[in-house]
Amino acid sequence: MALTIALLLLHAEAAGSVPCRAPALQTKVFKYRIWDMNQQSLYLRDDQLVAGHLQGANAALEEKVFWVPNRFFKHELQPVIMGIRNGTRCLACPAAPQPTLQLQDADITELPRSGAASAPFTFFRTYKDGLWRFESAANPGWFLCTSARAHQPLGLSRRPDAAHVLDFYFQLC
Amino acid sequence: MGIWILILLKNIQIKSISKFSFSLSLFFFSIEECVICNYFVLVGEPTAISCPVITLPMLHSDYNLTWYRNGSNMPITTERRARIHQRKGLLWFIPAALEDSGLYECEVRSLNRSKQKIINLKVFKNDNGLCFNGEMKYDQIVKSANAGKIICPDLENFKDEDNINPEIHWYKECKSGFLEDKRLVLAEGENAILILNVTIQDKGNYTCRMVYTYMGKQYNVSRTMNLEVKESPLKMRPEFIYPNNNTIEVELGSHVVMECNVSSGVYGLLPYWQVNDEDVDSFDSTYREQFYEEGMPHGIAVSGTKFNISEVKLKDYAYKFFCHFIYDSQEFTSYIKLEHPVQNIRGYLIGGGISLIFLLFLILIVYKIFKIDIVLWYRSSCHPLLGKKVSDGKIYDAYVLYPKNRESCLYSSDIFALKILPEVLERQCGYNLFIFGRNDLAGEAVIDVTDEKIHQSRRVIIILVPEPSCYGILEDASEKHLAVYNALIQDGIKIILIELEKIEDYANMPESIKYVKQKYGAIRWTGDFSERSHSASTRFWKKVRYHMPSRKHGSSSGFHLSS
Numbered sequence: 001m002a003l004t005i006a007l008l009l010l011h012a013e014a015a016g017s018v019p020c021r022a023p024a025l026q027t028k029v030f031k032y033r034i035w036d037m038n039q040q041s042l043y044l045r046d047d048q049l050v051a052g053h054l055q056g057a058n059a060a061l062e063e064k065v066f067w068v069p070n071r072f073f074k075h076e077l078q079p080v081i082m083g084i085r086n087g088t089r090c091l092a093c094p095a096a097p098q099p100t101l102q103l104q105d106a107d108i109t110e111l112p113r114s115g116a117a118s119a120p121f122t123f124f125r126t127y128k129d130g131l132w133r134f135e136s137a138a139n140p141g142w143f144l145c146t147s148a149r150a151h152q153p154l155g156l157s158r159r160p161d162a163a164h165v166l167d168f169y170f171q172l173c
Numbered sequence: 174m175g176i177w178i179l180i181l182l183k184n185i186q187i188k189s190i191s192k193f194s195f196s197l198s199l200f201f202f203s204i205e206e207c208v209i210c211n212y213f214v215l216v217g218e219p220t221a222i223s224c225p226v227i228t229l230p231m232l233h234s235d236y237n238l239t240w241y242r243n244g245s246n247m248p249i250t251t252e253r254r255a256r257i258h259q260r261k262g263l264l265w266f267i268p269a270a271l272e273d274s275g276l277y278e279c280e281v282r283s284l285n286r287s288k289q290k291i292i293n294l295k296v297f298k299n300d301n302g303l304c305f306n307g308e309m310k311y312d313q314i315v316k317s318a319n320a321g322k323i324i325c326p327d328l329e330n331f332k333d334e335d336n337i338n339p340e341i342h343w344y345k346e347c348k349s350g351f352l353e354d355k356r357l358v359l360a361e362g363e364n365a366i367l368i369l370n371v372t373i374q375d376k377g378n379y380t381c382r383m384v385y386t387y388m389g390k391q392y393n394v395s396r397t398m399n400l401e402v403k404e405s406p407l408k409m410r411p412e413f414i415y416p417n418n419n420t421i422e423v424e425l426g427s428h429v430v431m432e433c434n435v436s437s438g439v440y441g442l443l444p445y446w447q448v449n450d451e452d453v454d455s456f457d458s459t460y461r462e463q464f465y466e467e468g469m470p471h472g473i474a475v476s477g478t479k480f481n482i483s484e485v486k487l488k489d490y491a492y493k494f495f496c497h498f499i500y501d502s503q504e505f506t507s508y509i510k511l512e513h514p515v516q517n518i519r520g521y522l523i524g525g526g527i528s529l530i531f532l533l534f535l536i537l538i539v540y541k542i543f544k545i546d547i548v549l550w551y552r553s554s555c556h557p558l559l560g561k562k563v564s565d566g567k568i569y570d571a572y573v574l575y576p577k578n579r580e581s582c583l584y585s586s587d588i589f590a591l592k593i594l595p596e597v598l599e600r601q602c603g604y605n606l607f608i609f610g611r612n613d614l615a616g617e618a619v620i621d622v623t624d625e626k627i628h629q630s631r632r633v634i635i636i637l638v639p640e641p642s643c644y645g646i647l648e649d650a651s652e653k654h655l656a657v658y659n660a661l662i663q664d665g666i667k668i669i670l671i672e673l674e675k676i677e678d679y680a681n682m683p684e685s686i687k688y689v690k691q692k693y694g695a696i697r698w699t700g701d702f703s704e705r706s707h708s709a710s711t712r713f714w715k716k717v718r719y720h721m722p723s724r725k726h727g728s729s730s731g732f733h734l735s736s
Contacts, residue, residue, distance in 0.1 A: 028463055028464055028465050030441070030464075030466060037321075037322060038324050038363075038365070039313040039323075039324045039326070039398075045209075045225070052209075052326075054209075054312075055213055055310070055326075055327070056211065056213050056308050056310060056311075057211055057308070058210075058211055059312055061209065067441075068464075069443055069445075069464060071445075071452060071454070071462075075445050075497065076499055078443075078499055127441075127442070127500070127501075129320065130318075130319035130320075130405060130439075131319075132441070150326060150327060150329065151209075169314065169316070170440065170441055171403070171441075172467075172468050172474065
C-alpha cells in the first residue's frame with residue numbers, strides 16, 4: 001500500500017518536473033562527463049552535487065552533465081548552461097557577494113531563450129591544456145570548483161589554491 | 174535498489190503511525206538521491222565508514238550518531254581497542270575480516286527527529302596472483318599529450334598524529350620501479366603521481382599503499398586505480414573541415430543545409446554561424462542554428478553547427494555566411510557564399526546565341542525567298558520619301574531587243590515585245606522603254622540608232638526564243654552584238670535576259686549571250702498571252718521589275734505612252 005502511494009507520488013513529481021517542451025528540439029543537448037583534474041567525479045547527495053572518487057560499482061552514481069550553448073551571451077565567452085538528470089536540474093549560481101551553487105528545476109532547452117534571466121545558469125568557458133574552467137556569468141571572477149577534500153559539494157572560488165580545484169576534464173560521453 | 178525498498182518498507186512497518194510520514198519522505202530520499210551505499214575493503218586492511226546522512230543541513234546542530242549491525246538493536250561498541258568500533262561518527266574496522274561483509278545501519282538523532290541509513294560493506298580478497306581486487310578499483314582518466322594525475326584517494330581518515338603525510342608506495346600492475354620514468358613525478362603532499370606528458374603506455378592498474386599504525390600495530394591501507402588514457406591528437410590545432418572560404422551554387426528558392434564543422438582534439442569547441450555581423454537566427458528567424466558534436470577515433474572531436482535555408486532568397490546571395498570558433502582566445506573564421514548557378518547563365522548564353530543565329534538564318538531565308546517582293550515594296554513605299562535623285566542623263570529605262578518574228582518561230586516575240594512588255598512595264602509600271610522596231614524612225618542607220626539608244630538606256634532587255642531558226646536571225650544581227658558590247662564593256666549597263674520558252678542548250682548561242690546568261694541568269698516567261706499574264710504583280714513581272722531600275726517619278730511620265 002505504502003509502495004503504491006509512494007510510486008504514484010513519485011510519478012506525479014517526475015511528470016511535474018518536466019515543463020512543456022517546444023515540439024521541435026532546436027538545440028541539441030550535449031551529454032558530457034565532467035571530472036576534475038584530481039580525478040573526482042560528480043554525484044548527487046542531498047540534492048547537492050558532490051565531487052569524490054567513486055570506487056568500484058559506485059562509479060554508476062556519477063552524474064552526467066547535460067549542456068547547451070547559451071546564445072544570449074557573446075560567443076567569444078563560450079557561454080554554456082549545464083544541468084543534470086537530462087537537463088531538468090540546472091546548475092545555478094545567482095549573483096551574490098559569496099555566490100553558492102544550487103540545482104534548480106528548469107528545462108535546459110528553454111533557458112537560453114530567457115535572455116538576461118539565464119545569467120545565473122550561465123558559465124563562460126575557457127580551455128587550456130586539455131582542461132576547462134567555468135566562470136559564473138552572474139558572478140564575474142567566480143569559477144566552478146571542487147574541494148581538494150573528497151566528497152565535498154561543488155562550489156565557487158575566485159582562484160585555484162590548495163583547497164580548491166578549478167580545472168575540469170569536460171568530454172563527450 | 175530492490176533490497177533497499179524492502180529494507181525501508183520493513184522500517185516503515187515497525188515504526189509507529191505518528192512517524193509514518195517522516196519514513197515515507199525518507200523513502201523518497203533513498204529512491205531519488207542515491208548516495209554512496211557500497212563500501213569496499215580488502216581483508217586485513219582497516220577502513221572507516223562515514224554515515225551518508227550526516228551532511229544534511231538539519232544536522233548541523235547537536236546530534237547523536239549511532240551505528241548498528243543490521244537487525245540488531247545493540248549499538249556497536251565505542252571501545253577503541255575493539256576490531257569493530259564506532260568513533261567520532263565513523264564505523265571502524267581495524268582490520269576488516271571476511272565475515273564483516275553485510276549491512277550496517279547508522280541512526281542520527283537530533284532533538285526530536287531521527288534518520289537512518291543502511292550501508293553495505295563488502296570485504297574482498299585479492300584477486301589471484303594480484304595485489305588488488307578488480308571490483309574495488311577506482312576509474313581515473315587522463316588525456317594523452319597533456320599532463321595528468323593519478324590520485325591515491327580516500328586516505329583522509331588514516332592520518333595519525335605523528336604521520337601527517339604518510340609515506341605512500343606505488344605499484345603499477347603490482348610492480349614497483351615504474352617511477353624511474355622521468356615523466357612521472359611523485360606529488361607526496363597530494364598523495365598523487367603527476368604524469369608530465371601522458372602517453373597511451375601509461376594506462377593500467379596503479380596501486381598505492383601506505384602503512385597505518387593503530388594502537389601500536391601496523392596495517393596496510395591500499396587503493397587501486399585503473400588509469401584510462403584518452404587519446405588526444407598530438408598538438409593538433411583545430412581546423413575547419415568545411416567551409417573553406419568557398420562559394421556554392423544554389424537556385425533561388427531551393428533548399429540548402431548550411432553546415433560548418435571543425436575537427437580538433439578538444440570537445441565542446443562549438444563553431445557558430447554569423448551573417449551580416451549578426452547570428453543567423455537574427456538575420457532570418459526561419460534559420461534555426463543547431464549544434465552537434467561527434468567523437469572520432471584517436472581522440473578527434475568533430476564539432477559542428479548547421480541551419481536550414483528552406484527557400485533561398487535574394488538576400489542570401491548578398492552576404493557571406495561566416496562560421497567562427499574560439500580557440501586559445503583567438504577567433505578562427507571561414508565563410509561560404511551562395512551564388513546563382515553559373516551553368517544557367519552559360520545555358521542562357523548558348524541558347525540566346527543559337528536563337529540569334531537561327532533568327533539570322535531565318536531572316537536570310539525569308540529575304541532569299543521574298544527578296545523581290547521586299548525590294549519592290551521598298552521601292553514603292555520608301556523611294557518617294559528619299560526624294561529625287563540627280564538625273565543620270567538617260568532617257569530610257571530599258572532598251573528592248575527581240576528577234577523579229579519569222580514564220581518558222583513558234584513564239585511570237587513580236588507580241589511579247591511590242592504588246593505585252595509595254596503594257597506591263599510602261600502602262601502599269603510607268604517605265605519608259607526603247608523598243609527597236611517601235612521607237613526607231615525609218616531611215617535611220619540601225620547601228621547609229623542602237624549605239625545612241627543604248628547609251629540613253631539604264632537596262633538592256635534581250636528576249637530569247639529557243640528555236641535555232643529564230644536565234645539564228647539574232648546571230649546575224651549586228652544590233653545585238655553592239656547592244657551586248659555596249660552594255661557590258663562601255664557603260665556597264667545591266668542586261669536582263671528573258672527566255673520566252675525554256676532554252677535547254679546555250680551551246681549554239683553567241684558567246685556574249687552565254688556570258689550574260691552566266692553572269693546575270695535569265696528570267697523565263699511563264700505566262701501566256703491572256704489578260705491574266707499582263708499583270709505586273711505576277712511572279713514573272715516581279716522578277717523583271719526587280720531587275721529594272723528603280724522607277725523615277727516625274728521623269729518617266731513625260732515618256733509615258735498610252736496604248
